[in-house]
Amino acid sequence: MDVRTLHRATVDRWQQLLDGVPENAWEAPTPCTEWDVRALxxxxxxxxxxxxxxxxxMTIAEVGDRFDGDLLGTDPKDAGRRAADAAVTSGDGVADGDRVQLSYGEEAATEYLMQLAADHLIHGWDLAAASGQDRGLDPELVEAVAVWFRDREELYRAASIIGxxxxxxxxxxxxxLAAFGRATEWSPG
Known part of the structure; x- marks a missing residue:
């Protein structure tokens, strides 16, 4: 699966789950123990x-702190929708040779999109589990992320990015999910 298609599909699934968050779930715990649903x-x-x-x-320094703090305001679903739309539009424009400056240095833009696709897929499961929604993961998306993650799992673990x-x-x-440090039997209660 093309990385742009994968990114779009994982963002779309995330957005479906975000739209399904019940109003009483924003303070519910998530599998990411440091975050409740709103923080996730x-x-x-x-x-x-x-x-x-x-x-x-732009570089990280040029972006600065504009995305620090609460980005959701009074309407988290709308904030999420607007951010997702902007991300998909930008991601769809990535060419195979494009480069991006990340916190650890220069990287292929397609690798950055893969990182974000994985983040959306796994955090989508976190959101579903925390908010009582269907936890099912699309097998095609799972396969694409799993193939990519095999060579990165230990690097992520060594950097304490995953449990x-x-x-x-x-x-x-x-x-x-286990590779990303998740327990499929996790529940908020």
């Missing part, structure tokens, strides 16, 4: 907002 959504919205300026050639690996099964979605 704020994190993903922040990632989406970073994409357009970085793809346009310890969970128990592996024969289910590709459960195994991908």
């Amino acid at each position: 959504v704020n994190h993903v919205v922040g990632e989406e907002l970073w994409l357009p300026p970085l793809l346009s050639g 310890p690996r969970g128990t592996l099964t024969s289910d590709p979605a459960a195994d991908l």
